Amino acid sequence: EVQLVESGGGLVQPGRSLKLSCLASGFTFSNYGMNWIRQAPGKGLEWVASISSSSSYIYYADTVKGRFTISRDNAKNTLYLQMTSLRSEDTALYYCARPKFLTTVAPFAYWGQGTLVTVSS
Amino acid sequence: DIQMTQSPSFLSASVGDRVTINCKASQNINRYLNWYQQKLGEAPKLLIYNANSLQTGIPSRFSGSGSGTDFTLTISSLQPEDVATYFCLQHNSWPFTFGSGTKLEIK
Numbered sequence: 724e725v726q727l728v729e730s731g732g733g734l735v736q737p738g739r740s741l742k743l744s745c746l747a748s749g750f751t752f753s754n755y756g757m758n759w760i761r762q763a764p765g766k767g768l769e770w771v772a773s774i775s776s777s778s779s780y781i782y783y784a785d786t787v788k789g790r791f792t793i794s795r796d797n798a799k800n801t802l803y804l805q806m807t808s809l810r811s812e813d814t815a816l817y818y819c820a821r822p823k824f825l826t827t828v829a830p831f832a833y834w835g836q837g838t839l840v841t842v843s844s
Numbered sequence: 845d846i847q848m849t850q851s852p853s854f855l856s857a858s859v860g861d862r863v864t865i866n867c868k869a870s871q872n873i874n875r876y877l878n879w880y881q882q883k884l885g886e887a888p889k890l891l892i893y894n895a896n897s898l899q900t901g902i903p904s905r906f907s908g909s910g911s912g913t914d915f916t917l918t919i920s921s922l923q924p925e926d927v928a929t930y931f932c933l934q935h936n937s938w939p940f941t942f943g944s945g946t947k948l949e950i951k
Contacts, residue, residue: 829935
């Protein structure tokens with residue numbers, strides 16, 4: 724069974740940093756691209772970043788480009804999101820998601836339960 | 845960036861009704877359009893991928909259609925468990941973009 728478990732969220736002051744993790748199990752992690760998607764409280768979904776299986780290709784939303792870094796450790800079956808210079812508008816539930824197919828990073832077929840990041844002083 | 849205009853934003857229908865939700869892309873996205881269902885307090889669930897392919901385990905009352913810029917999610921006979929918010933997502937080009945959502949309630 725595919726499982727994705729996010730961790731690392733919490734309350735952080737504006738301008739500070741936070742690193743999220745997503746531990747994957749139930750599939751060969753190194754074969755799949757991965758994604759981060761976020762959802763502000765009571766709002767819609769926003770794609771944040773994607774990374775290919777070997778980290779060769781990485782893409783970011785303009786709203787986080789230059790501040791967030793997606794990475795992965797295939798030996799540890801773990802996806803990361805390093806977030807710096809956090810803003811109040813980054814407050815959201817952050818999901819990691821695995822695509823349905825090996826060859827692309829979408830569609831997002833498997834989702835974790837999310838980890839909540841709150842940016843506030 | 846490709847904008848996804850989803851309508852309606854709110855929908856109230858009766859059990860057994862046929863329900864349609866629409867997404868319009870600001871430019872051609874071929875068939876790279878997915879539909880998600882999100883129930884309160886849960887992660888989104890993939891219903892339809894590549895415009896009209898039913899995800900494994902999803903009831904056949906859900907279907908998708910369209911290509912290019914106009915897409916539709918149809919629930920052929922609304923069930924009480926279908927109460928949720930529905931989102932479309934385009935993955936034709938970066939950045940991937942979601943529709944704003946349709947909140948579906950039972951009348």
